[in-house]
Amino acid sequence: MSCKLREIPPWTTVLEVLGMLNLPSAVPFTFQKSDLRLDDTGSIVGLLEPYYIPCKAREFLGHTSENRWITILRHILQPHGYKILCKETTRNRKKTILYTVDRAEGALPQAVKVDFS
Numbered sequence: 001m002s003c004k005l006r007e008i009p010p011w012t013t014v015l016e017v018l019g020m021l022n023l024p025s026a027v028p029f030t031f032q033k034s035d036l037r038l039d040d041t042g043s044i045v046g047l048l049e050p051y052y053i054p055c056k057a058r059e060f061l062g063h064t065s066e067n068r069w070i071t072i073l074r075h076i077l078q079p080h081g082y083k084i085l086c087k088e089t090t091r092n093r094k095k096t097i098l099y100t101v102d103r104a105e106g107a108l109p110q111a112v113k114v115d116f117s
Contacts, residue, residue: 004056008079013047017076020044021069027082028102033066041069048072070099077101 015025021044022037023029045061052061060072074084083104088097 004053004060004075005051005079006053007051009048009051009076011080013051014076014080017044017047017073021073023101028100030098030100032096032098033070036066036069038064038066038069048076051076073101078104 018025020037020040022035023031041064045064049057049061060068060075064072070084077084081104082101085100085102086097087100088095090096
């Protein structure tokens, strides 16, 4: 688990966040910063705030930008076995960064739950 989260958000919450940011839920997928829809971030912050440690919630959810949302996506996808890779491309002397969400190497299947109690 990420040291910024106090508990792992359920997969349904992750899918809801992806939908609110205008991203597909079928993995793998590729997007750019310009694909993010950031008009309703207040409800996303309210949805994710209970899962963050309070000091980290202020740091990451207090002032959000496109870069910050990509970081937040990394936080909530990593415990579920997904990663975000970035690749810089240049077309017509314009630099763009493509982000790809994919399964992490060696990640446990999503249905596996380990309980040591």
